[in-house]
Amino acid sequence: xxxxxxxxxDFDTIADNCTKVMGMNQRNLEYVYPNNPRSAFAxxxxxxxxxxxxxxxxxxxxxxxxxxxxxxxxxxxxPELRQLTGFVIKPASGSGGxxxxxxxxxxxDHWISVSGQLYTLEKIRKHIADIIFGVxxxxxxxxxIIEERIEQHEYITALSPLGLADIRMINYKxxxxxxxxxxxxxxxxxxxxxHQGGIGxxxxxxxxxxxxxxxxRENVEVHPDTGISLIDVQIPFFKEILALCEAxxxxxxxxxxxxxxxxxxxxxxxxxxxxxxxxxIQNISDEGLIVPLESVDRxxx
Amino acid sequence: xxxxFLTPSFFYQVTLFTLLSITMILMGYKLFILEYELADxxxxxxxxxxxxxxxxxxxxxxxxxxxxxxTTTHQSISDERNEPDIFATQISIDGPNxxxxxxxxxxxxxxxxxxxxxxxxxxxxxxxxxxxxIADRLPSYLQPYLKAEKGIQVNDPLIASTLQELGVDGSSxxxxxxxxxxxxLQNQFENRNFSGFTDALTALKLKEAxxxxxxxxxxxxxxxxxxxxxxxxxxxxxxxxxxxxxQWVEVYIRGHWVPFDTINNHFAELPKNxxxxxxxxKVLFKHSANINFKYLFxxxxxxxxxxxxxxxxxxxxxxxxxxxxxxxRIGISQNLLKIILMIPLGALVVVIFRNVxxxxxxxxxxxxxxxxxxxETGLWWGLFGFLMIILISALVRKFLDYMxxxxxxxxxxxxxxxxxxxxxxxxxxxxxxLFDLAHISLFPIAIxxxxxxxxxxxxxxQGFLRALRISFWTAIVIIAAYVVMSSLFMQSLIIAFPELxxxxxxxxxxxxxxxxxxxxxxxxxxxxxxxxxR
Numbered sequence: 025x026x027x028x029x030x031x032x033x034d035f036d037t038i039a040d041n042c043t044k045v046m047g048m049n050q051r052n053l054e055y056v057y058p059n060n061p062r063s064a065f066a067x068x069x070x071x072x073x074x075x076x077x078x079x080x081x082x083x084x085x086x087x088x089x090x091x092x093x094x095x096x097x098x099x100x101x102x103p104e105l106r107q108l109t110g111f112v113i114k115p116a117s118g119s120g121g122x123x124x125x126x127x128x129x130x131x132x133d134h135w136i137s138v139s140g141q142l143y144t145l146e147k148i149r150k151h152i153a154d155i156i157f158g159v160x161x162x163x164x165x166x167x168x169i170i171e172e173r174i175e176q177h178e179y180i181t182a183l184s185p186l187g188l189a190d191i192r193m194i195n196y197k198x199x200x201x202x203x204x205x206x207x208x209x210x211x212x213x214x215x216x217x218x219h220q221g222g223i224g225x226x227x228x229x230x231x232x233x234x235x236x237x238x239x240x241r242e243n244v245e246v247h248p249d250t251g252i253s254l255i256d257v258q259i260p261f262f263k264e265i266l267a268l269c270e271a272x273x274x275x276x277x278x279x280x281x282x283x284x285x286x287x288x289x290x291x292x293x294x295x296x297x298x299x300x301x302x303x304x305i306q307n308i309s310d311e312g313l314i315v316p317l318e319s320v321d322r323x324x325x
Numbered sequence: 326x327x328x329x330f331l332t333p334s335f336f337y338q339v340t341l342f343t344l345l346s347i348t349m350i351l352m353g354y355k356l357f358i359l360e361y362e363l364a365d366x367x368x369x370x371x372x373x374x375x376x377x378x379x380x381x382x383x384x385x386x387x388x389x390x391x392x393x394x395x396t397t398t399h400q401s402i403s404d405e406r407n408e409p410d411i412f413a414t415q416i417s418i419d420g421p422n423x424x425x426x427x428x429x430x431x432x433x434x435x436x437x438x439x440x441x442x443x444x445x446x447x448x449x450x451x452x453x454x455x456x457x458x459i460a461d462r463l464p465s466y467l468q469p470y471l472k473a474e475k476g477i478q479v480n481d482p483l484i485a486s487t488l489q490e491l492g493v494d495g496s497s498x499x500x501x502x503x504x505x506x507x508x509x510l511q512n513q514f515e516n517r518n519f520s521g522f523t524d525a526l527t528a529l530k531l532k533e534a535x536x537x538x539x540x541x542x543x544x545x546x547x548x549x550x551x552x553x554x555x556x557x558x559x560x561x562x563x564x565x566x567x568x569x570x571x572q573w574v575e576v577y578i579r580g581h582w583v584p585f586d587t588i589n590n591h592f593a594e595l596p597k598n599x600x601x602x603x604x605x606x607k608v609l610f611k612h613s614a615n616i617n618f619k620y621l622f623x624x625x626x627x628x629x630x631x632x633x634x635x636x637x638x639x640x641x642x643x644x645x646x647x648x649x650x651x652x653x654r655i656g657i658s659q660n661l662l663k664i665i666l667m668i669p670l671g672a673l674v675v676v677i678f679r680n681v682x683x684x685x686x687x688x689x690x691x692x693x694x695x696x697x698x699x700x701e702t703g704l705w706w707g708l709f710g711f712l713m714i715i716l717i718s719a720l721v722r723k724f725l726d727y728m729x730x731x732x733x734x735x736x737x738x739x740x741x742x743x744x745x746x747x748x749x750x751x752x753x754x755x756x757x758x759l760f761d762l763a764h765i766s767l768f769p770i771a772i773x774x775x776x777x778x779x780x781x782x783x784x785x786x787q788g789f790l791r792a793l794r795i796s797f798w799t800a801i802v803i804i805a806a807y808v809v810m811s812s813l814f815m816q817s818l819i820i821a822f823p824e825l826x827x828x829x830x831x832x833x834x835x836x837x838x839x840x841x842x843x844x845x846x847x848x849x850x851x852x853x854x855x856x857x858x859r
Contacts, residue, residue: 120782158732
């Protein structure tokens, strides 16, 4: 009943609010299709291509140790692999975190993953072979990337001790328009995924301070597992983050994109780029996307 | 200037305009020049009647015959289908009746013959002019309808004395005589639910009878007065299975055979749900002896297009039925074509649910295809089968995933699992006499396998609850698509105006440019939307 009352008495406010919120149809028709040519989607879908493009102009990405695209290359990886103690193996075209193994150490002829599993050389070769054969990427032949394991900045580790947190930036025509920090929880199984109970933290673009946080659309102030406050926290290297995102947008030929940033000890690195960034960030930041996007368009003219 | 012509929005508008013009020209031509009546598109009620006959042969010649209804002003018969088993079929006309007979020289074992037809009926009500006298002389072709027959003892003194008691004779008016006889039989006689043969005199003596006894007595009394009359045998059409047939009478009055039924009190009236099968004092089934003969009528009520619409469409040069003939020549039946024509409509329903309402579904057009397949299983069994198959295959996929197989072989296994679970469900369904569910094997197998794969991925990435929720939404969209696609009005509309398919393209072109928020997004972003309101 209250809902109808509000609809009736505050119709103008509500109608005005509606124009500020971006729906899926509007995102696709007015932002994704006109600004992201289909041919440029590969820059987002193929993580190897993303990395190479960014690296070529000197932007920070996790350092690639080995990339394996063909089966015969599997025989040659052993000496290089033996040198490594901390690394990540991931499919270049995977989605949703499938097929990713994070190795934190080497002991007695096998590697140890962050979840405590032991990997022999054979087991790692088998996993890489699976990636190449497309087990994790819908039957497409894929490339396996073995890259540096980002050591998370201590400030961020304090906020997200249960897994790697990442910063999602929405960038439109080269301008950063919205940012949030995604934090893993016990409920989200160590993944910084909002669908699965991860925390979304809204970050003010000017100051780099967090001002709100949500789990499953409910406002929270502290991390449910650690009790550490999530509000009014300063993100370190924020100026660098903003600059890295703008530079990334210059390199990647997508006009409307989501950029995922991890914050390492030495500064931010680009993890991946998304050509169809989700719209849930509006709920996290408690503000529709249309206002900042239209202001970019006004400046652009 | 030149650049303007090559913009996407220019092509968009030209396409819209062209499609809209073609649709409007074709529809306008049919509506105004060929005079299609839109009112005729609203469907009417009809009945599908199936008679199934079971028998056991012992190696001898076996023959069987029954009456088939004819199209008259009261009833229209169409879509007749004969499933003769091993028998040879012969259909012949005998006076006012149509007889079908099946026979085979050496019949062993149990056999089942089925014959079905579609019936559309009209309510008939006659007004009898109160002044018409009973005619003295009748043309010779009506003479047989005055004679005594076995069981209709016109000349028995009891008949004459009964008429005397009722106070009617040859000088009465037709109306008065019939009214008196009808009233007497309706109100002074007990209705008996007895299936055996009762002759006119027995009925008269007992003052009670079933339909055949009352009808013979009615015929005997009217014939004695000089009114030509006859028995009519038929069925009362109600949904369900039955063995009981019905008899009533018709009296010839000034060029019309006027119906009377003294069991259910219909005076000069034939209700909409009466089906005439034969005229005269006949037995509905004749068959060789000792064959353990059993029969059953199965009647299903159905909505069907009006006859008028079919006639208009036959007459028009742009008629859709011609189109059907073309397809029939290459082996695509009318029914299949009707289903194919409804798929675009189902797809539009899906588009509306996804892009306007914002329900996430598995597969873009899976709901429309499942809804199509559910025509055979019925909606609820279709949904049940769909969910079962998805759950079983998703479980299997989880197991396959654990073993880490390559994509294509994994999908081939999923496909096989879908086929196996369909087969198992069909067998279980047939064993437990759920014949509708047995049609589950008509489901689109490859699409189901892909859906199961999607289910498993969603379950893995977003949790089991979310996968279940999307299945639930998919089920809702299937229901909606089913309701729209099986709507007879929509079917008639598209059959009459196939150019509406172009209009569906127009709607999709429009929806393809629609940037409004989806209904579900109003809920999702409610906090933002109600911000600052009190």
